[in-house]
Amino acid sequence: MIADDASEGPVVRVGDPGGQAVHLLFCEPTRPYGDEPTLDFIVRARGRWVSVETLVRTWDGDGLDAFLSGLVEDFRGWEGVRTWHSLEYDLTLSAEHRSGGHVHLTWGIHDRAPAEVWHFETTTVHAAGEDMQHLADEVRALLAGEAE
Numbered sequence: 628m629i630a631d632d633a634s635e636g637p638v639v640r641v642g643d644p645g646g647q648a649v650h651l652l653f654c655e656p657t658r659p660y661g662d663e664p665t666l667d668f669i670v671r672a673r674g675r676w677v678s679v680e681t682l683v684r685t686w687d688g689d690g691l692d693a694f695l696s697g698l699v700e701d702f703r704g705w706e707g708v709r710t711w712h713s714l715e716y717d718l719t720l721s722a723e724h725r726s727g728g729h730v731h732l733t734w735g736i737h738d739r740a741p742a743e744v745w746h747f748e749t750t751t752v753h754a755a756g757e758d759m760q761h762l763a764d765e766v767r768a769l770l771a772g773e774a775e
Contacts, residue, residue: 649674688770695763702755
């Protein structure tokens with residue numbers, strides 16, 4: 628769900644924010660070098676037992692929205708695991724289509740180089756059709772700096 632948070636601007640929430648589940652927040656898209664294609668955003672993982680975040684550096688989003696849109700186009704399923712990563716590998720994503728028409732997305736959040744001391748992963752589950760379409764649209768809007 629994309630929302631406009633007064634303190635952070637547009638925010639994409641992925642996963643269930645209630646109970647003990649871990650959810651992800653994608654927010655604060657910025658272009659640190661003006662008109663250059665470098666696009667940074669923050670990703671946060673929050674849950675009862677975890678709270679981590681990192682800055683994700685991309686080159687115009689590194690095609691994250693296109694990766695998610697490709698998963699939507701193949702809503703009937705695919706074999707194996709599909710993967711994506713940001714420019715500096717601070718965010719990774721693997722997608723697996725499983726029985727029942729669900730896509731399992733495993734999000735990896737990594738400490739920034741050169742430290743690379745920690746790594747966190749969580750998996751979110753999405754219906755292959757409309758749910759994935761909403762996620763792809765929200766990520767596209769966030770990377771474009773638009774709020775719905």
